[in-house]
Amino acid sequence: MFVERNEMTEQEQAEFERKLRYAMQHRAAPLGLKQRVLARAREQRKNVRGRSWAWQWVAASTLLVAIAGGGLAVHEHVEEQQKGEEARQQVLTALRITNKTLDRVTQRLAYSDR
Amino acid sequence: MRESLNWCPDFEQLVDEHQSMVFSLAWRMTGDRELAEELAQDVLLELHRHLHKLRSADHARFWLRQVTFHRSADALRRKRANAASLDPDVWVELEERHGLVEMDEETSLSVRIEELLATLPESQRAALILRYQEDLTPEEIASTMKAPVATVKSHLQRGLKLLRIRAGHSLREYVRGAQ
Numbered sequence: 001m002f003v004e005r006n007e008m009t010e011q012e013q014a015e016f017e018r019k020l021r022y023a024m025q026h027r028a029a030p031l032g033l034k035q036r037v038l039a040r041a042r043e044q045r046k047n048v049r050g051r052s053w054a055w056q057w058v059a060a061s062t063l064l065v066a067i068a069g070g071g072l073a074v075h076e077h078v079e080e081q082q083k084g085e086e087a088r089q090q091v092l093t094a095l096r097i098t099n100k101t102l103d104r105v106t107q108r109l110a111y112s113d114r
Numbered sequence: 115m116r117e118s119l120n121w122c123p124d125f126e127q128l129v130d131e132h133q134s135m136v137f138s139l140a141w142r143m144t145g146d147r148e149l150a151e152e153l154a155q156d157v158l159l160e161l162h163r164h165l166h167k168l169r170s171a172d173h174a175r176f177w178l179r180q181v182t183f184h185r186s187a188d189a190l191r192r193k194r195a196n197a198a199s200l201d202p203d204v205w206v207e208l209e210e211r212h213g214l215v216e217m218d219e220e221t222s223l224s225v226r227i228e229e230l231l232a233t234l235p236e237s238q239r240a241a242l243i244l245r246y247q248e249d250l251t252p253e254e255i256a257s258t259m260k261a262p263v264a265t266v267k268s269h270l271q272r273g274l275k276l277l278r279i280r281a282g283h284s285l286r287e288y289v290r291g292a293q
Contacts, residue, residue, distance in 0.1 A: 016278065017246070023224035023231075024247040027141060029133035030151050037129055037155055041162040 121170050128165075128174060129158055135175075135248070136182045142243045143186035144193070145232045153189055157182050179248060180258050183240060190236060230280050238273030241266055 136157050141150035160181060161174070168174045231239055237259075244255045252270065256263040 016274075019223060019227060020242070020246040020277075021249075023227035024138075024142070024243065025224075026134040026247070027138045029137045029154065033133055033137065033151065033154060033158075034126075034129050037133075037158045037162075038126060040155070040159055041125060044159065044162060 121168075123165055123168065123171075123174065125162055125165060128161065132175065132178050133158065136178055138247060139179065139182045139243060140186045140189075142228070142231070142247065143183065143236075143240060144190050146193070149189055149193070150186075153182065153185050157185055176258070179244070179250075180260075183244070183258055187236065187240070227277070227281070230277055233280060234273055234276055237261075238269045238276065241269035242273045242277070245270055 133154065137150055137154040140153040140157070141147055144150055144153070157178065161168075161178060164177070168177055231242060234242070240259060241255055244250045244258055245252075250258065252263055252266045255270075256266045259266060
């Protein structure tokens with residue numbers, strides 16, 4: 001069937017290829033391979049879930065800190081505005097008093113001139 | 115497209131379906147059963163991680179072949195780098211070493227062919243494995259190996275010729291005996 005000449009007839013070629021296909025059938029996978037793969041896949045899923053939880057926790061904490069920081073900043077800003085408003089009112093009151101006092105002095109001076 | 119939208123892969127079923135293909139491909143590429151087992155496990159776990167990216171059963175099969183082929187080729191190169199002075203026949207692991215004691219004519223011929231296959235250059239061996247184990251066309255082999263079709267056809271022709279020459283008397287005797 002397999003002669004030592006270089007060229008094969010079509011029939012010989014087909015027979016050789018049939019033998020090759022037969023020789024190269026799939027081998028059975030080793031016992032336990034599937035179980036090991038499935039177990040490792042479960043572990044992977046757990047780790048991914050764990051990592052996902054950790055990331056969610058970090059994200060939530062960051063958000064909380066940001067909200068608290070923002071709240072504090074707003075509070076400080078409002079407080080400063082209030083203080084500013086109070087100071088403005090005080091200055092206005094002082095100006096009103098000064099204005100009244102000046103009015104009174106002006107009136108007295110006018111009276112004394114007469 | 116419809117298949118890609120509806121495809122809901124069951125990982126366990128995919129492992130069941132493809133584990134022997136992945137293992138056989140890795141074993142025949144590397145010639146090392148233990149390494150092949152390790153590679154098969156890694157490839158199947160990688161499949162688990164990439165499952166969401168696969169669009170169909172055919173895509174999963176193609177992906178598995180491609181990843182197994184490239185992982186095996188990488189492993190083989192690493193192994194060769196670590197043992198550069200060893201004879202190529204060292205890669206061959208015969209069925210007899212794994213407890214296949216009594217073989218019929220056809221099986222012993224298969225073992226001999228596999229043994230000879232393992233002595234071929236890597237690219238020719240890979241092309242022949244994908245052609246005769248996986249029944250792929252040269253175009254599909256080219257896509258799996260990421261090589262031009264002409265190169266794959268050349269590997270197939272040269273590999274077959276070399277295999278036949280190396281087979282020499284032993285194959286002829288086996289075939290005669292089987293007739």
